[in-house]
Amino acid sequence: MNYDVIIIGSGPGGYVCAIRCGQLGLKTALIEKYDALGGTCLNVGCIPSKAMLESSEHYHNAKEKFSAHGIHLDNLQISLSEMIAHKADVVKKTGDGVKYLMRKNKVDVYYGVGSFLSANKVRVTANDGKETDLETIRVVIATGSKPSSLPGVTIDKKRIISSTEALALQEIPKHLIVIGGGVIGMELGSVYARIGAKVTVVEYMDQILSTMDKALGKELQKPLSKLGFTFHFNHKVTGATNHGDKVVVTAENKAGETVSFEGDYCLMAIGRKPYTAGLNIESIGIATEKGGRIAVDENFRTSVENIYAIGDVVRGPMLAHKASEEGVYVAEQFARKHPHINYRSIPNIVYTWPEVASVGHTEEELIANGIEYKSGSFPILANARARMNMDTDGFIKVLVHGQTDEILGIHMIGPRAADIVGEAALAVNDRCTADGLSKVVHGHPTFYESLKEACLAATGKGAIHF
Incomplete structure (x- = not known):
């Protein structure tokens, strides 16, 4: 099958790029490794985490604020399984919406791992092993990112978890240890603190949200502390061990002393890293940068002339809306329009x-x-x-x-x-x-x-x- 554009990855960068390509009359194919469209954002990131944040905030308000409004509730309870079921329903309906948009814009969807055979040929290997070879004029890599970890910390998906597992726990943690004071840790820590968990944050820097304006992190620490968070700054995590029903996290403090923290779950939340596994980019000479990012020019063109990359696999903030704008940018560029993105x-x-x-x-x-x-x-x-x-x-x-x-x-x-x-x-x-x-x-x-x-x-x- 021949296409004007093949897009690998159906996250907010890839699927938005596919929609815009379809709208502009380009024959487009979208390749997705998993069975569901939407990538990390829709399935195990932005959408489900915000659904759980919303649910937990409702519970917290009912518990802490409703009485001041003259609303009194007896026997208030939280059901984690029902909260997660609501989250799953939101994810499914949003994913179904993406599928509809692919059909509406005449985008062909292939499920499987996409890998380069050449600059103009991509092989899709489905879960059942079936292979389909596609030819194209251009390719857009939009394969996103995956959770990062630290030396000495292995995410076992049981007690030492990433954000993915944190969105599907079967019980409310008694004591959740969060490694990292960034966005992911503060959001998911908030979910569980609101519904009864003790949350301990172990952070390498001297405050939370250290990449944003400093005043913001300092201000957010106040309400989070009221919620039950405790913070340990200037701590370098050196290890995390699963002991069956508990986790022990070790760290080195500013004085060089080794300290330990014990909880029943540990959330690794130090950020994410570009994901390009299985693409076979080395074989066709696509250059990469420090951290595994794909090197691109100001128009998102890689070192191979007809191949582009957007979203978390390239430089810039790992944000869904940033990836979407880049997807629109490359699509309109293919149609010889004059797109623009103001990163500021x-x-x-x-x-x-x-x-x-x-x-x-x-x-x-x-x-x-x-x-x-x-x-x-x-x-x-x-x-x-x-x-x-x-x-x-x-x-x-x-x-x-x-x-x-x-x-x-x-x-x-x-x-x-x-x-x-x-x-x-x-x-x-x-x-x-x-x-x-x-x-x-x-x-x-x-x-x-x-x-x-x-x-x-x-x-x-x-x-x-x-």
């Missing part, structure tokens, strides 16, 4: 509660680069809607150029930050000024009017309600 306006979101979201430059980046800037912030405590909802932790911080007032970065922690950051991303993308954004009428009472207030503070005029 890609938001980064943590779906804890309060939510954390960020776009543009961090304050640390501006300082390191010697860029003159001004900062304005607004506390969520001063927001009327937040007080109604009893969600008053956090702030919104706006960073602007010291001379031009152009918005350089917006960082927020608070209720619905994941939604508010959409306006912030637009402001950064369109190079808005804080003065300009402060003049936009925002609805009241809303969470997002706090962004207007932070912009007023950044301009020097001063927030109205603080």
